[in-house]
Amino acid sequence: MIIAINEKGFRHSGSIKERKRKSLEDLIKMGYSNIEFIDDSMDNLLEVYELTDIYRIELKITHVENGKPKTVRKFQGRKI
Secondary structure (H helix, E strand, O other): OOOOOOOOOOOOOHHHHHHHHHHHHHHHHHHOEEEEEOOOOOOHHHHHHHHHHHOOEEEEEEEEEEEEEEEEEOOOEEEE
8 A cells, every 4th residue: 555645635744754654553543453664764764663662563664775675674773
């Protein structure tokens, strides 16, 4: 599923990372628990990763750098 957070009339406000986090929280509240998040910003990835402290979800995070995807295995010394 792709969510276009910059679409006119998008229901969430705030910074880009806040809108991405809120969008994923919506999906979690709808019952999704196995999520893959792909982004080119480590700030956005960290914002979304923090959801694992709040919700019981499985989260696969992929950082895209220079057009090349790389699965992130640790954040702040914690294994994913």
